[in-house]
Amino acid sequence: MRRIPRGMAVAVGAGLLLAACSSGTTDTTTGGATSPATETATESATPSESATDAAPVRGNEDLVIWTDDTHLAAMQAVADTYAAANGITVGVQAVTDTRAAFITANQAGNGPDVLVGAHDWIGQLVQNGAIDPLQLPADQVAKYSPTAIKAVTYDSQLYGLPYGVESLALFCNKSVVGDTTFATLDDAIAAGQKAVDAGTVESALNLPVGENGDAYHMEPLFTSAGGYLFGKDADGNYNPNDLGLDSPGGLAAAKKIGELGEKGQNVLRTSISSDNNISLFADGKAACMISGPWALNDVRKGLGNDGYTLQPIPGFKGMNPAQPFMGAQAFYVASKGKNKSFAQDFIINGVNNVDAMTTLYEKANLPPAMTAVRDSIQQDNPDFAVIAQAAEKADPMPAIPAMAEVWQPLGVAYADIVAGKDPEQSMKDAATAIRTAIAGS
Missing domain, CATH: 3.40.190.10 (Periplasmic binding protein-like II)
Incomplete structure (x- = not known):
């Protein structure tokens, strides 16, 4: 796993490279599939870090996305496609302690437009007023696993677009x-x-x-x-x-x-x-x-x-x-993002399609939440089909x-x-x- 120093985030997109250092975790991974035990993996300070651990700073692109390092390549792939199709710049930043860093930066007006993370973050994010409900039409919601949609629904409102389940x-x-x-x-x-x-x-x-x-x-x-x-x-x-x-x-x-x-x-x-x-x-x-x-x-x-x-x-x-x-990984719209219209459009139109969800499945290596993609992988990846079936019988983590x-x-x-x-x-x-x-x- 690649992990950048605490308090730092490096924009990736439009030709920029990620500056990263390594850190171990408490469990094994398969591509982007990590156990809940790895979410709070310990980190070591590096000489480049300041004594005060300054908060991450968003990039200057038209649309900025924050994720963790394990899902960086997947997010970069769909971001590049969206940027090229819409003639804008998109930056993807790998941020350590993504949830906590996001809440702090969003409150200061210095956070991203889109956050990518686990569904069980939603309660704390909503409690802090950090994310907006997602404006996804009902016919589009129907394209996803009912359990995955249930996972990203909080107080009867849809807050995220799920792309992977476990x-x-x-x-x-x-x-x-x-x-x-x-x-x-x-x-x-x-x-x-x-x-x-x-x-x-x-x-x-x-x-x-x-x-x-x-x-x-x-x-x-x-x-x-x-x-x-x-x-x-x-x-x-x-x-x-x-x-x-x-x-x-x-x-x-x-x-x-x-x-x-x-x-x-x-x-x-x-x-x-x-x-x-x-x-x-x-x-x-x-x-x-x-x-x-x-x-x-x-x-x-x-x-x-x-x-x-x-x-x-x-x-x-x-x-x-x-x-x-059951766990789901999803996209969220930051409540204080600088370009919220881009954020909604990126999620609803840039990610919410078979091509993008297939790319996310291939890069993040998680059982897909979109049923059409899930159906397409059953023959080639029967293990993920079983995990997806297990997720349907599970209960979303509160x-x-x-x-x-x-x-x-x-x-x-x-x-x-x-x-x-x-x-x-x-x-x-x-x-x-x-x-x-x-x-x-």
């Missing part, structure tokens, strides 16, 4: 469990446990837990076992006042997770984390694994292109369907600001439950901590 799925090693897909998660675990008992692999099902837990990867198990995170209103908007962790279903789900933990079936383990979840599976030491498209490169390298199966995560037998979190208070306490609760602590009390403690944090935010 979700967790179930990977299994063909040489261990056979060339098959599973009707239930219980079936997959049973097949994996048979291989563990035979000494073929070390783990039946890899799911990252670690010492601090992983609420993102645990969500499909939690929802299948009856839990929910936030309730929804009649329009489908998440309600931060309806936290379901300590509801009867949430407590039952916590108990189910505990049964799979280290003092139960020993399927879920704190020794499996984001650091080794993918590598252990790719090395043939786990029968199955829950992960996302960012794992594909390592899995293909380790097991071969035909050495694994991939399917949407099934639910537990006799329980609810598994609903992992974009409400309250979500920021969830990750740490819920993750710790899951780690405690897996390690053998009382599931009900652990979940009640997490719910109390989250409610208190939401009330004080």
Whole structure:
């Protein structure tokens, strides 16, 4: 991954080059597909940075777009096409800590016209008055995955144009469990446990837990076992006042997770984390694994292109369907951009077409959100077709600001439950901590 120093952004477009430095992340990537764990990847200051870390400065082009470095090439490609077609200059800037930098710069009137980023930013962006609703006609909205549109809709208003989606799925090693897909998660675990008992692999099902837990990867198990995170209103908007962790279903789900933990079936383990979840599976030491498209490169390298199966995560037998979190990458119009008319036109006419969305799929390497492009890749890229199918069965990650208070306490609760602590009390403690944090935010 390329990453520019904090506080600096270099315009790319009209013949300019990106000045970039390298930085590692906490998980693997496949092209532009990055796991949520990589969003806040740590950065190292370079000698070129000032002690005050000056805010990024927008370029002087007619239209300025901000993105992160992983999606730079994709954004540059569609920006160049739009610039040539409309006789204007377009600058694409790769900005570190894109969301925070954008909010600050937009408030100062020094931000871009278009922002590119994850859908779960929307709540904070709207809370800060940083983006405008997108004026996309209904017949154009219909060209996209309904779940992707749902993800970029906030308080019943469309705020972004989605171009790529991602979700967790179930990977299994063909040489261990056979060339098959599973009707239930219980079936997959049973097949994996048979291989563990035979000494073929070390783990039946890899799911990252670690010492601090992983609420993102645990969500499909939690929802299948009856839990929910936030309730929804009649329009489908998440309600931060309806936290379901300590509801009867949430407590039952916590108990189910505990049964799979280290003092139960020993399927879920704190020794499996984001650091080794993918590598252990790719090395043939786990029968199955829950992960996302960012794992594909390592899995293909380790097991071969035909050495694994991939399917949407099934639910537990006799329980609810598994609903992992779905994520979308999208374009947004900055509320204080200098050229907002160009911004709306770029998104509605420059990006909202099959050619541009195909370019974004090829360059950003994410399952496409536009259904026509998604249909066109099914034969050549069946893995992405499966990920897209999984995303349709998933629930968009809550974009409400309250979500920021969830990750740490819920993750710790899951780690405690897996390690053998009382599931009900652990979940009640997490719910109390989250409610208190939401009330004080």
